Amino acid sequence: MLRRQDGVSLIEILIGIAIIGVCVGMYMVIQQMNWASVSKSSKVYRVIGMMEQEVENIKGAVRSNPDDSFPPQPRVVTGDGITLTIDTSSVMNNQSPPEPIDNLVRVIMTAQWGAGLGKDSMQVSTNIARNY
Numbered sequence: 624m625l626r627r628q629d630g631v632s633l634i635e636i637l638i639g640i641a642i643i644g645v646c647v648g649m650y651m652v653i654q655q656m657n658w659a660s661v662s663k664s665s666k667v668y669r670v671i672g673m674m675e676q677e678v679e680n681i682k683g684a685v686r687s688n689p690d691d692s693f694p695p696q697p698r699v700v701t702g703d704g705i706t707l708t709i710d711t712s713s714v715m716n717n718q719s720p721p722e723p724i725d726n727l728v729r730v731i732m733t734a735q736w737g738a739g740l741g742k743d744s745m746q747v748s749t750n751i752a753r754n755y
Contacts, residue, residue, distance in 0.1 A: 667745070670705055670734045674747055677709060681730060681751060693753045694728040705736045714750055726753040 677700060684692035700707040710731045713723035731748045 663743070666705075666736055666743070669703055670707075670736065670745055673700070673702065673705055673707055674732050674734060674745075677707065677732060678730070678749060678751075681709075685751060685753065689753045693726075693751075695730060695751065705734055708733045708735075727751070 681692075681695045685695070694711050695709070697708075697710045700709065710733075712729045712731065714727040714729050715721035716724055727750055729748055729750050731746065733744060733746045735742060735744045737743045
């Protein structure tokens with residue numbers, strides 16, 4: 624004759640623990656992805672701020688002394704784990720053959736951060752005029 628059981632069996636407890644373990648594991652993976660996203664967003668925000676500051680520095684230098692600071696000189700700026708390369712190129716007109724526009728230069732900024740295979744980069748270009 625079978626006895627009636629009034630409790631929870633060992634197998635039910637093990638299944639419950641396994642379900643809780645899977646849920647906690649999924650939560651931890653989602654949190655890790657969230658922290659990685661927040662970290663990357665924070666770095667991109669700092670990169671954009673650094674680029675904006677350099678554009679303002681170039682504009683200020685050109686405005687205060689256009690003869691000595693135009694066109695801006697290529698350079699590399701580093702800080703906060705970010706390497707910002709600033710380069711310039713001519714802006715060409717739409718004539719045939721194209722010719723460079725004298726009082727206009729394109730400033731190209733390339734930022735790189737991170738290490739190894741996780742290295743990220745961003746490139747921004749803008750035009751700066753001698754007399755604006």
